[in-house]
Amino acid sequence: MPSRRRYLATLGAGAVAGFAGCSDVVGRPAASDPPAPETPPLDAERQIYGSDGRWSSFGCNASNTRSVHGIHAGEAPVDGVSEDWRVSVPGLQRRAPVVADGTVYLPGRDAVRAYDAADGSELWRAEGVRDHPVVRGDTAFVADSLDRAVRALDADTGEERWSVSVDAPPVGPTQYPGQPLVVGAGETVHALDPASGDEVWSRQVFGSVLASPPVWRGHTVAVATEAGEVSLLRLSDGQGVWRYRLPARPTCPPSADSDSVYVTCLDGATYALGDDGNPASDPYWSVDTGWTRLGLGVDSGLVFAGSTQGLHALDAESGDKRWTHDIGDWEVTAPAIGRDTLFVGGDRLWALDPTEGGGDAGPPVRFERSFDGRVGPGPVLDDGTLYVVAETGAESTHLVALS
DSSP: OOOHHHHHHTSOHHHHTTSSOOTTOOSOOOOOOOOOOOOOOOOTTTSTTOOOSSBOSTTSSTTOOOBSSSTTOSOOOOSOOOEEEEEEEOTTOOOOOEEETTEEEEEOSSEEEEEETTTOOEEEEEETBOSOOEEETTEEEEEETTTTEEEEEETTTOOEEEEEEOSSOBOOOEEOTTSOEEEEETTEEEEEOTTTOOEEEEEEOSSOBOSSOOEETTTEEEEEBTTSEEEEEETTTOOEEEEEEOSSOBSSOOEEOSSOEEEEBTTSEEEEEOTTOOTTOOOSEEEEOOOOOSOOEEETTEEEEEETTEEEEEETTTOOEEEEEOOOSOOSOOOEEETTEEEEOBSSEEEEOTTSOBBTTBOOEEEEEOOSSOBOSOOEEETTEEEEEEEEETTEEEEEEEO
């Protein structure tokens, strides 16, 4: 018997037309009042997405949901922002920062740089690190593509604690608290003991591994490759659980919620993959969203995919489009979610009410903030502050802190 999600996905667009119920609304609806800022205590090792309350990895948490401990929780500037500081960065900056415990880590073309979150002063840098680090406690785990090594660095000083050589340039790692550090190098997935760097297991896959694979349900990791495959591997021993062959190469690391793994490909579609995966299986659904370059947001039963076609809110169960919001001709951005607010870049910094509105009206706008040019990579959200790369002049680009 097909699953409820599979059944809904096969009903077709006609059966779910009018889901949002707002296609004939004239004008944009008003934003709802956000909840009071609140971040309840959590046990990171038992939290399904591996959240630690910080934006401590590529997609905020181990599942790449880009949501700070749930859409209803956390500090967030929901009424507008003022600038705290800015730091000049190269105009070709294509990585968003990672933020944890008072330090902002910005990976670039030649190194990752660590800045003081209070004033933007540079603390240290690690050469050869081009992908996002994973920060756990007082350790930053990085992939050194120049020296073909995975390194554990002191988060405060950048001093090396251990280093492990691999046979190909490694890409950005993933780690669910209490589980091995997972990092791809060429067509090999390595699982390392985060305390020592000792190898726990390794496994070959088809195609070069993409950076920052998401952890699904706390005990498996969804590894995407440039050959257009997604393999679900057990964190404990690397055993394969399922494998999908996609019609095109993924454009960014996948994201996951408790039901599915979501991935966008070069064919311009976003796919939902699930439990019954085998190389010939069909996805639960696929939706034309355009190329999403920097990641998908997932929360409150919605998947958020941003591209030059706009920011799309998709129903996570059926794939139905709830709403689309124009963010301009810029795809180097991805959503950050917290306190009932979705922040995204593009032609400006947008703050949206993501669970309201729909159809032609789109989502309600809480506020917007313009710069001299395009906004992104980022934003990311940590401890009530937004961090985003923005074009601030004709020939200037800055990492900006806003609260």
